[in-house]
Amino acid sequence: MNAPSPAEVLPVVVIGAGPVGLAAAAQLIERNIEPLVLEAGPAAGAAVREWAHVRLFSPWSEVVDPAAEKLLAPTGWVRPDGAGYPSGGDWADLYLLPLAEALGDRVRTGTTVTGVSRTGRDRVVDADREAQPFVVHLARADGTEERVLARAVVDASGTWSVPGPAGGSGLPALGEKAAADRLTYRVPDLKNPAVRARYAGKRTxxxxxxxxAFTALAYLADLATSEDGAGTHGLWVLRRGISGSTFGGGEADQLPARGALGLAAKAAVDNGHADAVTGFRTGAVERDGDGRLVLVGEDGRRLDPVDEVIVLTGFRPDLSFLNELRLGLDERLQAPTELAPLIDPNQHSCGTVYPHGHRELSHPEPGVFLVGMKSYGRAPTFLAMTGYEQVRSLAAALAGDLASADRVELTLPETGVCGGAGLFDDPATEAADGGGCCGA
Structure with missing residues (x-):
């Protein structure tokens, strides 16, 4: 047997200890490849923890990676009832944290990746480039810096840190930053007394x-019908019109919890707990004489004042620390070039995502992969099982098993409207006016 090359003894650096990042580590271990997972947060699943109060559409049977389950088995871990639906907090506590513990010192928390390059080669240099290992620059929570070498880099850092703005043109609306004290870019936890008081009896x-957005509308409707929520009212601002597909697939959705969520949002409107404003693209956020917020459309329309604004227009990838790498990204979605046509809401109506793996995730810089939510760039409708299949394929490719890597099998549950919509469905893009239902 030939001895491994110097590059092969280096770890594969995985950026992000979320569901897909940890699954990547488990898949690599199954292939006898050593991973090193770098997580900026204080613990694994830090981003998931920030939406701990939100329940997933998918049951436990679909949000546990098979290789991760094998890794957990010797620890005595028992998967929760496969038919149950975890909240973000459940997912973090009952799966992600135990998985990180099973991975041991392969997971480093409080470690932010600040840059990735080839050793001794910036983005411009061609000479002997692919023979050089990757160098990953790190910043620790205590302020110290470090460099580690890697044979490959798997970026599973997600998009949670870069929410989309309220502005209808992809840029913050005029006055949006000045009104930051009244805006949030996350679904609020209305079971938290302090948060609940912020919205109770208010117009949002x-x-x-x-x-x-469906979740937020349903939460506000529940608050409006509670003893302490009298006067609570929602104003649902849509950039598009309302059609038969606006609320998803309902009872026809193969993920029942996802269908029920759309129906709950519809009920919030039908029952008078929220008013819908369609075809409105926010151009400015102003304050009236009472300090309330007035949304002004790009067409000059002015909406009645509100007390709070919840902006749920999706997320975007942070590519800044990958700037010295040669990435092949679609100019619209900021997703890998080969993957983009399969997920582009400008080209299809949320149709079931075609099976894809290491080839669709590859870049001009060999050995670099964006996976999970990060791989979708600004496209919506990502499912955890999609990410798990992505990392299974690329782990096989890194191990040299191309037959397995290319044998990508993925069947996604359909919405009952237009194919496979997403688990974390925050529409990060807007399709053209005639485009699919995934658009904002």
């Missing part, structure tokens, strides 16, 4: 048309 605008 919800900007967005994906599952996160």
């Amino acid at each position: 605008a919800v900007i967005g048309s994906g599952a996160s």
Whole structure:
């Protein structure tokens, strides 16, 4: 047997200890490849923890990676009832944290990746480039810096840190930053007394048309019918019109919890707990004489004042620390070039995502992969099982098993409207006016 090359003894650096990052580590271990997982947060699943109060559409049977389950088995871990639906907090506590513990010192928390390059080669240099290992620059929570070498880099850092703005043109609306004290870019936890008091009895605008917007509308409707929520009212601001597909697939959705969420949002409107404003693209956020917020459309329309604004227009990838690498990204979605046509809401109506793996995730810089939510760039409708299949394929490719890597098998549950919509469905893009239902 030939001795491994110097590059092969280096770890594969995985950026992000979320569901897909940890699954990547488990898949690599199954292939006898050593991973090193770098997580900026204080613990694994830090981003998931920030939406701990939100319940997933998918049951436990679909959000546990098979290789991760094998890794957990010797620890005595028992998967929760496969038919149950975890909240973000459940997913973190009952799966992600135990998985990180099973991975041991392969997971480093409080470690932010600040840059990735080839050793001794910036983005411009061609000479002997592919023979050089990757160098990953790190910043620790205590302020110290470090460099580690890697044979490959798997970026599973997600998009949670870069939410989309309220502005209808992809840029913050005029006055949006100045009104930051009244805006949030996350679904609020209305079971938290302090957060609940912020919205109870208030008029709140919800900007967005994906599952996160549905969730916020349903939460506000529940608050409006509670003893302490009298006077609570929602204003649902959509950039598009309302059609038969606006609320998802309902009872026809193969993920029942996802269908029920859309129906709950519809009920919030039908029952008078929220008013819908369609075809409205926010151009400015102003304050009236009472300090309330007024949303002004790019067409000059002015909406009635609101007390709070919940902006749920999706998320975007942070590519800044990958700037010295040669990435092949679609100019619209910021997703890998080969993957983009399969997920582009400008080209199809949320149709089931075609099976894809290491080839669609590859870049001009060999050995670099964007996976999970990060791989979708600004596209919506990502499912955890999609990410798990992605990392299974690329782990096989890194191990040299191309037959397995290319044998990508993925069947996604359909929405009952237009194919496979997403688990974390925050529409990060807007399709053209005639485009699919995934658009904001």
